[in-house]
Amino acid sequence: YATGVFSSRKIERATYDSVAFRYIAANTHPDHDTLATFRKRFASRIEKLFVQVLLVAREMKLVKLGRIALDGTKVKANASRHRALSYGHIGRIEAKLREEVQQLMGMAENADRQSLPDGMDVPAELARREARLKALADAKAKIEARAQERFEDEQKEYEARVARREAQRKDGRKPRGKDPKPPQGGARERDQINLTDEESRIMPVSSGGFEQGYNAQAAVDVETMLIMGTTVTQQSNDKRQVAPMIDVLGTLPEPLGQPEVLLADAGYFSAANVAACEAADITPLIAIQRDAHHRPLMERFADDPAPPASTDPIVRMTHQLKTRTGRALYGLRKNTVEP
The missing domain is CATH 1.10.287 (Helix Hairpins)
Structure with missing residues (x-):
């Protein structure tokens, strides 16, 4: 999986052709049906292994929950x-x-x-x-x-x-x-x-057009680019994916800490998502609309606007996104979670 080989048939073939796979398989050649059954049987335990990876990373002082960037990608279903x-x-x-x-x-x-x-x-x-x-x-x-x-x-x-x-x-x-x-x-x-995969849905894809698939979400630590949490949904719209991800991050072991800031693009913006972040003591930095590229020079170096008197969380978040600090922080999203 770490090298991008997911197919049970390809893994079976690799136990013959690849020295690394032969080593891991102790020079045996499990049948692809055996591999598929193993994956289904131990799915929940494999999931726990990924949490252990995060704990090892924390012991190595590589990661501690703080600033999290959220994004989604469409995963094609095994159905036409x-x-x-x-x-x-x-x-x-x-x-x-x-x-x-x-x-x-x-x-x-x-x-x-x-x-x-x-x-x-x-x-x-x-x-x-x-x-x-x-x-x-x-x-x-x-x-x-x-x-x-x-x-x-x-x-x-x-x-x-x-x-x-x-x-x-x-x-x-x-x-x-x-x-x-x-x-x-x-x-x-x-x-x-x-009719082949009832759980999948028709999803718009970034390359244009539509595919039968799922919407996978990843929350990534800004400092290390380690994936801290994942979800998969049948909803093509990202607007309803903030609360489920907050729940996933909330189940992580206490030594990993708590997320402090959530960065997300305009596809995640809604009043409910801003409120969900604040309720979880997370500062939301969710774009309200798509930002124009190549902002004017003087606008880039303008002084921060005065803080608003309003208590409306969206008004406060909008102000923060207009400050130099907020813009710099939000800019980290593009080079962390997207790649």
Whole structure:
């Protein structure tokens, strides 16, 4: 794994071809099925080994939790996006299959009066279509359940945005932009499920286009570039990944210390994420929008703006990002977690 060899079949081959792999395998050649079973059986213990690596690094005075940079990357699933079915397409297939079922039923009733096409087994054809209809109904139910979960998440986010705008009005400030619209429930035409890997999702990728996969997150120590915590999610949006990562960092052994600052790009910005960081005694430095490249010379060397009188955590974070110290600290994100 440390050298980027993850496939069980490649590891098996390497125990023949690579001196290093032969050494680790004590000159034996485990079958790829054995390797895959080992990985599944001891996954939780292997995970604990990575925490031990961090503790060893701490004893070597290489790492102590402090400034953490967070970023995500899309990991391709072992499934083709062409094996995905959309909610709307399922409805069209169902209609076609029901039409064929009616046609077969009619042929069965008239079988005594007219001959059937050579090789046609009406009961078998009916059974095949009934099985497909059941599978499609199961897929629709799963999409609808996901849609309900999405609606509940969107409703919470909507309520948080409304509450924040109301708080701004009470402070005598006019909220920017239009009031948010309440989310709409129910499955959407383009909601999809993959028939090969139901847990994976269609994800936009940085190179453009979409892939069937997962959204993996890594929290990296700014000083050493050691990965301190990871999560994997089915959500393509990074906005909801700050709180889960805070939970992961909170489970690390006490000798590693506590994170003090969290650096993240604009994809992670939300009022809820800023509040989650503050609740965990972590200073958030999350970009509110994409920064323009090649800032003007005088702007780069301008004095820090005056601290705001507001107690709003977003206003305070925005001010900190405009200071020289805040900009320098946020700039560390690009050369730590991204590579």
